[in-house]
Amino acid sequence: MRTFVLRARAASTDSQQLLAAIGQSAHAEILAHTIMNCVFVAQSHREDVVVYLVLESTADYSRTICINANEVRDFSGFHEMALLKKVANALDVSKGMGKEQQRQVEQGISVRTLSFEKLVQELAQDYQLYMMDKKGTNIREQDFDENPCFLLTDHIPMPKKSFNSLKRLGTQNISLGPKMLFASQCVVLIHNELDYRQ
Numbered sequence: 001m002r003t004f005v006l007r008a009r010a011a012s013t014d015s016q017q018l019l020a021a022i023g024q025s026a027h028a029e030i031l032a033h034t035i036m037n038c039v040f041v042a043q044s045h046r047e048d049v050v051v052y053l054v055l056e057s058t059a060d061y062s063r064t065i066c067i068n069a070n071e072v073r074d075f076s077g078f079h080e081m082a083l084l085k086k087v088a089n090a091l092d093v094s095k096g097m098g099k100e101q102q103r104q105v106e107q108g109i110s111v112r113t114l115s116f117e118k119l120v121q122e123l124a125q126d127y128q129l130y131m132m133d134k135k136g137t138n139i140r141e142q143d144f145d146e147n148p149c150f151l152l153t154d155h156i157p158m159p160k161k162s163f164n165s166l167k168r169l170g171t172q173n174i175s176l177g178p179k180m181l182f183a184s185q186c187v188v189l190i191h192n193e194l195d196y197r198q
């Protein structure tokens with residue numbers, strides 16, 4: 001299973017604020033572009049892909065939205081607004097949830113009030129974690145097993161203390177070359193590299 005985690009530090013957990021942030025400084029469109037490139041290929045969608053979006057601009061708890069491409073019945077299109085409406089709907093469903101609770105939003109989509117730190121601790125039990133980092137090991141020189149999990153951020157860098165906890169979880173740093181890319185562009189290159197190896 002290819003798994004992607006987007007830590008969206010600027011993304012609001014309020015659905016209306018999130019939708020209003022398309023093209024604004026919080027760049028909500030990053031979430032839509034990342035879902036698009038994780039899940040879709042031309043005329044189809046990928047199988048065996050799971051995407052976690054962790055939205056951290058919040059008045060209470062971070063929201064971790066999980067999208068399992070094998071299980072989602074209908075994405076209602078792949079344009080920005082269609083994809084962000086899925087995210088907004090998950091946020092609405094999560095209203096009033098206490099800490100570390102979970103709700104099913106629709107088939108293949110669930111939402112939890114779970115922090116990034118807790119999520120990666122969980123994922124590290126079943127997946128090798130890879131932090132996407134321009135200064136890491138060239139992806140072309142890296143071996144991957146069946147269950148890679150790639151960690152990405154929005155335009156706000158990962159806080160320093162997260163690097164230490166990720167290191168303790170055995171996270172490896174992987175580079176996609178010398179240019180600083182968008183998270184969604186990283187996803188395309190990761191898929192492409194793994195597609196060649198299948």
Ligand SMILES: C[S@@+](CC[C@H](N)C(=O)[O-])C[C@H]1O[C@@H](n2cnc3c(N)ncnc32)[C@H](O)[C@@H]1O
Pocket residue numbers: 132133134135151152153154155156157158174175176177178179180181182183186
């Ligand atoms: C727009 S970048 C984040 C930029 C952020 N201001 C920073 O300094 O980390 C979005 C994500 O893509 C990853 N990324 C961008 N270019 C990369 C590259 N050449 N190799 C590996 N990861 C890359 C970053 O590590 C980050 O997770």
